[in-house]
Amino acid sequence: MKIVVTSIFVDDQDKALTFYTETLGFVKKHDEPAGEFRWITLVSPEEQNGTELLLEPNNNPVAKEYQEKLFAQDIPATMFGVTDIEKEYKRLLEHGVKFTTEPTEMGEVTLAVFDDTCGNYIQIVQNKVNG
Secondary structure, eight states: OOOOEEEEEESOHHHHHHIIIIITOOEEEEEEEETTEEEEEEEBTTBTTSOEEEEEEOOSHHHHHHHHHHHHTTOOSEEEEOSOHHHHHHHHHHTTOOEEEEEEEETTEEEEEEEOSSSOEEEEEEETTTO
């Protein structure tokens, strides 16, 4: 068994698609109509047949409350791995990304947290052991 698709709630699918592709660098894999919304998935440019990230609309009251409560408590909605966190941090700052936590060493990882502009905090992490 393996993870095929994982989702993140977003408050605006178009805004999220732009941020996750143009700013973060993910690649759009699917963008299909799904009722009043769309089935939009993204993949890493290095693993285009890997796990897909679904930009899930938060139109369900439970989803919206879950997302808002995570955000209010400064809890990242998900985590993305990077090979060079300092380089990625600087690149994202240049794109106007707002960080709540600068790169910080925590044992075998260095992490940073930023606002995805779509209702979530996202954590990026570099594993010092595996790079």
